[in-house]
Amino acid sequence: MNVRRQHISGIAIAATAALGLGTLTGCSSDSAAASSDGKLDVVASFYPMAFLAEQIGGAHVSVESLTEPGQEPHDLEISAKQTARLEKADAIVYLKNLQPSVDAAVKQSGVKTKVDAASLTTLEKHGNEVGGHSAESDHTENDELAGLDPHIWLDPVRYSQVAQGVGTALEKADPDHAADYKKNTADLVARLAALDTQFKTGLADTKTKVFITTHAAFGYLAERYGLTEEAINGLDPESEPSAARVKDLEKMAKADGVTTVFYETLVSDKTAKTIASDANLKTDVLDPIEGITDKSRGKDYFSVQEANLKALQTALGTK
Numbered sequence: 001m002n003v004r005r006q007h008i009s010g011i012a013i014a015a016t017a018a019l020g021l022g023t024l025t026g027c028s029s030d031s032a033a034a035s036s037d038g039k040l041d042v043v044a045s046f047y048p049m050a051f052l053a054e055q056i057g058g059a060h061v062s063v064e065s066l067t068e069p070g071q072e073p074h075d076l077e078i079s080a081k082q083t084a085r086l087e088k089a090d091a092i093v094y095l096k097n098l099q100p101s102v103d104a105a106v107k108q109s110g111v112k113t114k115v116d117a118a119s120l121t122t123l124e125k126h127g128n129e130v131g132g133h134s135a136e137s138d139h140t141e142n143d144e145l146a147g148l149d150p151h152i153w154l155d156p157v158r159y160s161q162v163a164q165g166v167g168t169a170l171e172k173a174d175p176d177h178a179a180d181y182k183k184n185t186a187d188l189v190a191r192l193a194a195l196d197t198q199f200k201t202g203l204a205d206t207k208t209k210v211f212i213t214t215h216a217a218f219g220y221l222a223e224r225y226g227l228t229e230e231a232i233n234g235l236d237p238e239s240e241p242s243a244a245r246v247k248d249l250e251k252m253a254k255a256d257g258v259t260t261v262f263y264e265t266l267v268s269d270k271t272a273k274t275i276a277s278d279a280n281l282k283t284d285v286l287d288p289i290e291g292i293t294d295k296s297r298g299k300d301y302f303s304v305q306e307a308n309l310k311a312l313q314t315a316l317g318t319k
Contacts, residue, residue, distance in 0.1 A: 037062065040174045043086050045094035045102045046073040047291045048153035049117060051301050052166045053093050056184045060177045061170070066102060070293045072266050077101045086111065091173050093117065093166055098150045113173040120165035121158040123148040126219025126229070151288060155220035156199065156305070160192040195305055199225050202309050207317030210256040212249060212281075214263045214272050217288040227316070232261075232271055241271065250279040260315035262286035265295045284311050 039062040044050035046067035053063045066082055067073045078086075078101045086092060086105050091113035094102050098118075106114055126149040152158040167185030171178040203225045211222075216231035230252060232241050241249075252258065260282045263272035269283065276283045287296060287304050297307035 040170065040177075041088065041090045042170075043089040043092050043111075045092070045099055046076070048159070048289060048301065049093040049095060052159075052163050052188070053091075053170075055188045056163065056167045056170055056181055058180060058184050060174065060180060067099075067291060069291050070266065071291060073099060073290045078105055083109075091115065091169065093169075095150055095152075097148075113169055115166055115169045117152065117162045117165070118150065121152055121161040123150070123152065124219070124223075125149065126151075126216050126223075149216065149219050151217045152220060153301075154218055154288060154305075155224050156192045156196040157224060158220060160189050160196075163188050163192065191302065195302060196224075198306070199309055202313055202318065203227065203316065205319045206313070207319065208257040208259075209316065210252070210258050211286075211312065211315055212253065212258055212261045212275075213286055214261075214267060214269075217264070218286065227312075228256075230258075232275065241275075246275055246278075249275060253279050253281060257317070258315075259317070260284050260311075262311070262315070264288050265293065266290060282315075284315060286311055 040057060040060055042053045042057060042061050042063045044053050044063055044065045046065060047069075050063050050065040053061060057063065064085070066078055066086070067076050076099045078099075083105045087109050089111050092106055092109070092111050093115045094106060095117040096103055096119070125147045152162065163185060167181050167188075170181045174181070199221075209226060210228045210230060211218075212230045212232065214231070215233040216229060218229050221227070222229040230249060232245070232249065258281065261272045261276040261279075262284055263269040263286075265285060265287055273283050275281075285297065286308055289301055289304050289308075292298075292300065292304070296304055298304035
């Protein structure tokens with residue numbers, strides 16, 4: 001993911017500060033035009049957004065993702081056919097500044113209900129020095145919002161905030177089924193709260209609090225549960241770490257009792273395995289849940305998150 005894509009507009013941040021659920025663009029009290037099967041037609045930008053729409057919408061929505069399973073979402077370039085598909089939707093659920101081509105299509109579209117997940121919670125800067133320069137060096141000195149981390153869905157608490165915003169949007173877009181959307185949202189929020197408790201309990205007492213990943217996708221999760229993420233490639237999963245960074249990671253691993261270098265399912269594991277071999281460490285998967293494939297350690301968001309928790313417990317040495 002190119003870090004220059006991380007810029008989140010000041011407007012979105014201001015809206016977040018005002019009320020986490022305030023920017024549900026174009027939502028009105030009138031029912032949106034339903035698809036031919038009578039369901040609310042929802043287009044989602046990638047899996048975490050589609051999962052929310054499906055869980056909250058239930059039988060009343062038809063959900064389609066612009067990002068295919070196994071496709072790296074950060075690099076998505078939507079086709080003319082997908083753009084036309086988007087135009088016919090009743091609602092779009094997306095994460096602004098994660099997929100620039102989606103942002104452009106959404107901005108130009110006449111879709112009535114546009115739900116930007118980035119406006120429904122707070123975003124922060126995560127990552128570290130990569131290749132001798134900071135992950136923010138592609139921006140100007142005056143760009144104070146550079147390097148904001150988009151991976152909000154990996155923190156169950158922030159994901160819950162987004163879920164509530166999506167639920168509110170669907171209620172307004174399709175008031176005839178508002179009661180069902182409200183109930184489904186409450187159920188999903190409760191499941192996310194339970195997942196949060198699982199992580200808190202499961203990671204409360206470990207031998208080390210430090211873990212190494214291929215790129216800084218787990219900053220929010222680490223922050224939530226008192227861990228420290230050390231990323232090989234910062235916010236950009238495709239960049240190559242400098243020799244100095246690799247050396248620093250090896251020293252840190254030894255000092256902090258790190259046992260494992262994590263890689264992810266949709267990005268090459270070559271760098272992770274090379275560093276692990278040089279430092280005599282193990283490797284394992286920590287899934288950023290950007291898409292579900294046959295290689296995923298679970299069939300949906302919750303089962304993969306539970307697999308992530310187990311992997312972290314093993315790597316960190318749960319007592």
